[in-house]
Amino acid sequence: MERKWTEEVLGTDKPIIAMCHFMALPGDPGFDKAGGMEAVIKRAREEMLALQRGGVDAIMFSNEFSLPYLTDVRTETVAAMARVIGELKSELEIPFGVNVLWDPAKSLDLAVATGAKFVREIFTGVYASDFGLWNTNCGAVVRHQHEIGAEDVKLLFNIVPEAAKYIQRDDISQIAKSTVFNCKPDALCVSGLTAGAATDSQVLETVKNEVPDTIVFANTGVRINNVKEQLKIADGAVVGTTFKRDGKFENPVDEVRVKEFMDVVKEFRATL
Known part of the structure; x- marks a missing residue:
């Protein structure tokens, strides 16, 4: 059987990508x-370091506290993120990705500058969102990816954006199918309404059944009490809020919570 790219890039099947949320940045x-x-x-x-010691498989750096988010991110944000990652990189022992919320081209720019292995972004769709009318141009972004030499950077498509809803499209199975056919993502990410909100297992299963040959990640709300259920369906998970002290978005990472969570994940992977 052909190995999944997650095994080659992230070192394991059913990987856990942990979010490292940067505090608010200049501007x-x-x-x-x-x-x-x-x-x-x-x-x-x-x-x-707490995430790494806790045993996660990869880390994704994001400007999570740059609220309210922009869809055309300013230069100072990308520059600040590059500085932070540059300062930390010598201590990083596991693969990492980046997410410049919510700007896919800038995410790719940051990935090339820092050596990130993957990006997660909103690449497709038109949405009514908390940030206004949200449009995308996947064709332009993918061409930009090739122009800047980022062909090897894996693209994780968030197809259920947080705080946004597709305009005139509600069928998630058809969204998944058409996204895979038209845009060839490396993975699809299925989210809840906001950071920390649980991904609906039924929606997750619908997406995976529609595109069985595509990597599908549970993107929000994966917790110690539901991670086994989610990983039975998904090919991995992106985890942020669960790892915070008391499970609260605004709190710092709690290494004990990370270790306890990853013990459950490793126990589950041992059964595969």
């Missing part, structure tokens, strides 16, 4: 000007 409304970039780097280093 963001919540940026801590007194603490500056040093405070951002300090928090990111602590969380990255």
